[in-house]
Amino acid sequence: MSATSASAVNAAAPGRRRDLRSTLGVVIVAGFALVALVGPLLVGDPTAYVGAPLEPPSAAHWFGTTGQGQDVLAQTVVGARTTLLVGAIVGFLVVLVGAVVGATAAFFGGVVDAVLSLVVNVSLVMPGLPLIVVIAAFLPPGPVTMAVVLALTGWPWHARVVRAQVASLRRRDFVAAATVSGEPAWRIVVVELLPNLAALLGSSFIGATLYAVGAQVGLEFLGLGDLNAVTWGTNLYWATNDSALLTGSWWTFVPTGLGVATLGFGLALLGFALDERANPRLAASTGAGPGPQPTPVRRRALG
Amino acid sequence: MSGLLRRMGLYALAAWFALTLNFLLPRMMPGDPAQALFARFQGRLEPAALEALTVTLGVSTAPLGEQYLTYLGQLVRGELGISLVYFPSPVSEVIAGGLGWTMFLAGGALVVAFTLGSVLGAVAAWRRGGWLDTVAPPLLSFLGAFPYFWLAMAAVWLLGFQLGWFPVRHAYGPEVQPGFTLAFAASAVRHALLPGATMVLASLGGWVLTMRNAMMGVLDDEPIRFAQARGLPPARVFFHYGVRNALLPSLTSFGMAFGFVLSGALLTEIVFAYPGQGYLLLQAVRGQDYPLLQGLFLTITLAVLAANALVDVVVVLLDPRTRG
Numbered sequence: 001m002s003a004t005s006a007s008a009v010n011a012a013a014p015g016r017r018r019d020l021r022s023t024l025g026v027v028i029v030a031g032f033a034l035v036a037l038v039g040p041l042l043v044g045d046p047t048a049y050v051g052a053p054l055e056p057p058s059a060a061h062w063f064g065t066t067g068q069g070q071d072v073l074a075q076t077v078v079g080a081r082t083t084l085l086v087g088a089i090v091g092f093l094v095v096l097v098g099a100v101v102g103a104t105a106a107f108f109g110g111v112v113d114a115v116l117s118l119v120v121n122v123s124l125v126m127p128g129l130p131l132i133v134v135i136a137a138f139l140p141p142g143p144v145t146m147a148v149v150l151a152l153t154g155w156p157w158h159a160r161v162v163r164a165q166v167a168s169l170r171r172r173d174f175v176a177a178a179t180v181s182g183e184p185a186w187r188i189v190v191v192e193l194l195p196n197l198a199a200l201l202g203s204s205f206i207g208a209t210l211y212a213v214g215a216q217v218g219l220e221f222l223g224l225g226d227l228n229a230v231t232w233g234t235n236l237y238w239a240t241n242d243s244a245l246l247t248g249s250w251w252t253f254v255p256t257g258l259g260v261a262t263l264g265f266g267l268a269l270l271g272f273a274l275d276e277r278a279n280p281r282l283a284a285s286t287g288a289g290p291g292p293q294p295t296p297v298r299r300r301a302l303g
Numbered sequence: 304m305s306g307l308l309r310r311m312g313l314y315a316l317a318a319w320f321a322l323t324l325n326f327l328l329p330r331m332m333p334g335d336p337a338q339a340l341f342a343r344f345q346g347r348l349e350p351a352a353l354e355a356l357t358v359t360l361g362v363s364t365a366p367l368g369e370q371y372l373t374y375l376g377q378l379v380r381g382e383l384g385i386s387l388v389y390f391p392s393p394v395s396e397v398i399a400g401g402l403g404w405t406m407f408l409a410g411g412a413l414v415v416a417f418t419l420g421s422v423l424g425a426v427a428a429w430r431r432g433g434w435l436d437t438v439a440p441p442l443l444s445f446l447g448a449f450p451y452f453w454l455a456m457a458a459v460w461l462l463g464f465q466l467g468w469f470p471v472r473h474a475y476g477p478e479v480q481p482g483f484t485l486a487f488a489a490s491a492v493r494h495a496l497l498p499g500a501t502m503v504l505a506s507l508g509g510w511v512l513t514m515r516n517a518m519m520g521v522l523d524d525e526p527i528r529f530a531q532a533r534g535l536p537p538a539r540v541f542f543h544y545g546v547r548n549a550l551l552p553s554l555t556s557f558g559m560a561f562g563f564v565l566s567g568a569l570l571t572e573i574v575f576a577y578p579g580q581g582y583l584l585l586q587a588v589r590g591q592d593y594p595l596l597q598g599l600f601l602t603i604t605l606a607v608l609a610a611n612a613l614v615d616v617v618v619v620l621l622d623p624r625t626r627g
Contacts, residue, residue: 122317125559127607129566130584131324134600137588138328217450218570223588236453240574245459245471253460257453264448 022273028266032259036084039077046074046230054242054249064251066238075235076255082231084263086143086216091209093151095201098158098208105159106166107189117163123156132215136224146225150212158204165200169193203274210267217260232256310615314608321604325597326374330367383601384594388586394598397583402602404474405579408495409568412502413561419503420510421553425546427511428518440515443508451567454501455574462497469497472576498575502567506560510553517549524548551622558611565607 044050047070055065063072105116132153139145169175169192178188213232219225220233227234239253377383383394427436446454463471470476475490521527522545530540569581576582580599587595 118313118316121313122320125313125317125608125611126321127562127566127604129569130600130603131321133584133588134325134328134596137591137593137596214450218452221450221452221570222573222585236456240456245456245464245574248460248464250457250460253453253456257449257457260453261445261449265445268444268448 025269036081043074046078079232087213090150090212094154094208097155102159102162106163206271383598386595387592388590412499416503421514424511424514447508452570455571517552521549558614561610562607
């Protein structure tokens, strides 16, 4: 999903609007990070029973109350903290595993590369959600399970991207020069390769976080999360369980959903800005849709 | 052709991986879910059903290799164990009952999104910088950021309950009997409209963009300029020279998109209480029905792999360049 969203944003027009988009992305993501960081200090206990069930928004409860009589604003804000935290941790783990596997494959080449690439390609053709659900269902629910399951299933795409990048860097002259001048392998990796991978890893992290937030919300909505925790996913789970739809209590699920979507949109914008930094050719071309790109797109942009 | 063979090998390997994972999961898990299940169902199940459970969940003392062979043999015969939630129906029967509905919903949504998205993308590229080209990509990517099931919830609330335009539950109305009648078909389509529409809305952006980018490339190619220079009618240039050539990248991602849409359909079905695989998945999770859960995992995974393989074959048939 991240790839399509990011590039869809990319599509409209080059130039000044692109700066506007990356600024908007930074503002959105920073805004959510701020809410997650200090928000929970400003709202009350999200699990406290503060009013009658399913009260519409009012001065006392700006976002109304849930089917249990809890404050929706407090739940949304505190949920943002858990969801963002798990999202960022999973995003980091996913990129870490992907980078290690991808770099190993590209660096050693040969049989190692063949085996690892096969593993990556097999993992990529497996549909994600059923796999995540079946693994999560067998493990005890909780944030650790969530992080482990999502990290286990999310890394292959990033491994492929990092592998391609490292493979291309390895053939460059400056790496050859370092090898010839007798630099040890670890120094080549840390000093020569890593700085050139930084932007790619950054945009991968954003993409992985986006995936982690979406998958986490989906799993928790299914009831595979820790139902006692307050997260965006469990908020939506309880909203359906407490018949929010039947009773027309839109306020129990609209704030959380808008939160997920706005954060996702912001991350997509941010990821796109970083993608351009990682691969300047993207900035010159008009689009980078999923799947194979016909070469003329690039030719037109250059000509 | 060797490329195609390699892809097929990849799918076969992925299928084997799924089968093996499905075999190993219940046997590796901490806390032994099987024992917990036994405790729960002791006295409520017949001995025969308990025996079936034993095999499915791997509570067996036989060596692992022997268990694996037994398991594979059962799969070949289509035996997936007994469902606990829908006891005493076999899992294969329960899944078969819901598979058609999911394929109908997800397949329909995929075809509509693909067609509509490709048309929009082609038109956006044809009128580059026009209002459609300016408005559609950012709007659709914002919509694509919503979880499928949340769009479904919003649609149920607004269009279903508030405005009452659509039925919001189940796959067909209580007034019709399933069968090959017009009334039943009409009811089924009417019930699929809203869940299908939310899925189309969430997935449209990707298709628009892929098509738009591909079309942009094709439109700048010499054959198009030549066709225009020859004075062919714009419609003919658009369809015959543009769309036909630009469709290929979209087609290539059709198989992978099927996996995404199917996953989205699972959660959307839950919101609509639509009796497909997603609804069964929810029942299985809530009822800790591990045999059903595993059966669903296998069915969905194999369906996606098969769809991918099929698309690869079609692409080879359509595009001479990939025949190599």
